[in-house]
Amino acid sequence: MEFLGHYNYWIVIFLMMTGFYVVISHSNLVRKIIGLNIFQTSVFILYISMGKMPGGTAPIVAEGVTLYSNPLPHVLILTAIVVGVATTALGLALVVRIKEAYGTVEEDEIHAQDESL
Amino acid sequence: MTLNMLLSHLPALQVVVPLLAAPLCALLRPRHLAWAVATLTSWVCLLISLTLVAQVQAGGTLRYTFGGWPSPWGIEYVVDLLGAYVLLIVSLIAALVLPYARRSVEREIDPEHHSLFYTALLLCLCGLLGIVITGDAFNLFVFLEISSLSTYTLISFGRDRRALTASYQYLIMGTIGATFFLIGVGLLYVLTGTLNMADLAERIVPLAESRTLHTAFAFILVGVSLKLALFPLHLWLPNAYAHAPSVVSAFIASTATKVAVYVVVRFIFSLFGYRFAFDQMQLDWVLLPLAIIGIFTASVVAVFQENVKRMLAYSSLAQIGYMMLGISLDSVTGLTASLLHLFNHALMKGALFMALGAVFYRIGSVQLGQMAGLGRQMPWTLGAVVAGGLSLIGVPLTVGFISKWYLILAVIEQGWWILAALVLVTSLIALVYMWRVVETSYFQPRPAGAVIAGEAPLSLIAPTWLLVLANLYFGIDTGFTIDLAGSAAAALIGGEP
Numbered sequence: 031m032e033f034l035g036h037y038n039y040w041i042v043i044f045l046m047m048t049g050f051y052v053v054i055s056h057s058n059l060v061r062k063i064i065g066l067n068i069f070q071t072s073v074f075i076l077y078i079s080m081g082k083m084p085g086g087t088a089p090i091v092a093e094g095v096t097l098y099s100n101p102l103p104h105v106l107i108l109t110a111i112v113v114g115v116a117t118t119a120l121g122l123a124l125v126v127r128i129k130e131a132y133g134t135v136e137e138d139e140i141h142a143q144d145e146s147l
Numbered sequence: 148m149t150l151n152m153l154l155s156h157l158p159a160l161q162v163v164v165p166l167l168a169a170p171l172c173a174l175l176r177p178r179h180l181a182w183a184v185a186t187l188t189s190w191v192c193l194l195i196s197l198t199l200v201a202q203v204q205a206g207g208t209l210r211y212t213f214g215g216w217p218s219p220w221g222i223e224y225v226v227d228l229l230g231a232y233v234l235l236i237v238s239l240i241a242a243l244v245l246p247y248a249r250r251s252v253e254r255e256i257d258p259e260h261h262s263l264f265y266t267a268l269l270l271c272l273c274g275l276l277g278i279v280i281t282g283d284a285f286n287l288f289v290f291l292e293i294s295s296l297s298t299y300t301l302i303s304f305g306r307d308r309r310a311l312t313a314s315y316q317y318l319i320m321g322t323i324g325a326t327f328f329l330i331g332v333g334l335l336y337v338l339t340g341t342l343n344m345a346d347l348a349e350r351i352v353p354l355a356e357s358r359t360l361h362t363a364f365a366f367i368l369v370g371v372s373l374k375l376a377l378f379p380l381h382l383w384l385p386n387a388y389a390h391a392p393s394v395v396s397a398f399i400a401s402t403a404t405k406v407a408v409y410v411v412v413r414f415i416f417s418l419f420g421y422r423f424a425f426d427q428m429q430l431d432w433v434l435l436p437l438a439i440i441g442i443f444t445a446s447v448v449a450v451f452q453e454n455v456k457r458m459l460a461y462s463s464l465a466q467i468g469y470m471m472l473g474i475s476l477d478s479v480t481g482l483t484a485s486l487l488h489l490f491n492h493a494l495m496k497g498a499l500f501m502a503l504g505a506v507f508y509r510i511g512s513v514q515l516g517q518m519a520g521l522g523r524q525m526p527w528t529l530g531a532v533v534a535g536g537l538s539l540i541g542v543p544l545t546v547g548f549i550s551k552w553y554l555i556l557a558v559i560e561q562g563w564w565i566l567a568a569l570v571l572v573t574s575l576i577a578l579v580y581m582w583r584v585v586e587t588s589y590f591q592p593r594p595a596g597a598v599i600a601g602e603a604p605l606s607l608i609a610p611t612w613l614l615v616l617a618n619l620y621f622g623i624d625t626g627f628t629i630d631l632a633g634s635a636a637a638a639l640i641g642g643e644p
């Protein structure tokens with residue numbers, strides 16, 4: 031039961047490893063960015079999970095509510111999401127310029143072109 | 148009255164000034180104006196960090212709480228001796244690189260991108276200063292990403308198209324590193340419910356057996372090791388340094404990795420506690436072999452490089468190895484040696500990369516073959532390369548000697564004579580690769596048909612030689628640096644029961 035009770039953390043680990051694998055294994059630069067995104071998303075879920083209380087609501091003072099979720103990790107992860115978006119944008123911008131300079135987004139072809147110089 | 152108010156807000160201003168100046172730079176279309184604003188900002192930053200050093204030396208650790216929220220609720224900036232010392236290194240290098248930047252950037256970067264270049268440089272400065280000054284673990288992540296994202300941008304400004312792939316490679320590895328760091332901070336928060344470093348340090352003491360704490364430690368250390376290019380996580384660094392514009396190489400080579408080393412020191416000694424790191428986690432068994440392999444392989448690889456900037460990049464990897472070696476010795480002398488080398492390496496690599504930037508300015512290349520016979524035509528520039536190289540090797544009367552001396556003292560203190568011999572051997576390898584540059588540029592004739600290069604302009608030579616003279620000055624009058632590094636190290640190790 032405990033295994034299932036922490037299912038959100040299992041999802042985190044699954045996503046993290048998937049993203050990490052995609053980053054390492056693919057030679058297509060765009061796919062690497064996608065893998066990086068999945069990797070970062072797993073951390074977002076990790077943070078969101080840790081702030082959640084079962085049965086807790088948003089931390090607003092109201093009558094009859096005593097159980098709150100912790101808002102701090104959620105706020106933190108908003109910042110991390112913004113950072114993630116910026117990283118993705120910058121990464122894709124670099125890929126566009128690499129495509130212009132090399133005519134390809136495959137890592138091995140780029141490597142071959144640099145070697146032949 | 149107002150001056151006192153201003154002085155009490157210096158820790159915040161140290162970060163806020165470059166942060167506000169950066170968008171201002173982006174708005175200023177006339178590129179000389181953007182440069183002027185950036186230079187002025189870097190000088191203001193230097194002034195602030197000098198004042199902070201004086202304040203810390205006079206009155207002890209400074210704590211600055213934002214918005215009146217007391218720590219651990221609000222974000223807190225902490226300037227202790229170590230912090231003030233690293234702030235000084237970063238802003239000193241920035242204040243010297245920016246006057247140098249005007250001519251070099253005019254030569255290497257398209258005119259319409261100048262304002263954006265200075266914006267990215269200021270953001271990078273802001274991020275690095277923020278990493279050092281913040282007392283909040285999550286805030287550190289944010290500054291880490293500010294400095295990293297701007298560094299990726301800065302590298303991609305390089306003329307060579309390989310700068311783009313270098314930047315991309317760094318982006319992938321840097322983001323993985325930063326995300327690892329974020330996971331580690333998240334685990335710490337789960338355990339303790341706080342993000343304030345001082346508060347964390349107290350709350351994790353009873354949790355030393357916790358598996359979560361061990362995992363958090365591993366994630367944070369691996370994440371930061373990617374940033375500081377510890378062997379074998381260094382693959383991004385040689386390309387990034389070699390293909391970035393000269394100004395960027397000079398700036399990040401002497402600041403970015405140093406700040407990452409600072410983060411390692413901060414987390415091991417101030418947050419986790421060195422007894423936890425070395426006794427519980429056996430950190431020395433990981434760091435020491437990696438540092439030694441890193442020093443040795445990087446030094447050897449450097450000998451075979453044809454691109455001099457790439458050669459210096461490998462040399463930087465070896466120097467990072469020396470710093471990690473000092474940390475892994477787990478002694479006050481070892482840590483002193485690391486902190487000394489932090490400062491000294493910034494001086495020598497700054498001087499060397501700036502001198503190479505001057506070479507690039509004149510002949511448009513830093514390939515060893517192209518530099519043949521340049522010693523007569525650019526005496527001041529190549530003189531700076533020789534002086535910086537001597538310092539890198541560790542010849543007496545230069546700062547390099549002081550750091551090597553302390554490192555060897557620390558190694559011998561542990562009774563590891565073989566390691567002391569290794570440090571000497573790798574210094575000799577440094578002699579080999581620096582000699583290749585000297586031999587080519589002084590004793591070989593200029594290739595037939597090569598352009599006759601005159602001396603580089605004064606605005607490139609003057610900052611370079613200021614750094615060279617600093618290399619000599621701090622190599623002779625060692626009181627200031629040894630005093631600072633020594634007391635910072637003693638505070639870090641002695642500050643814990």
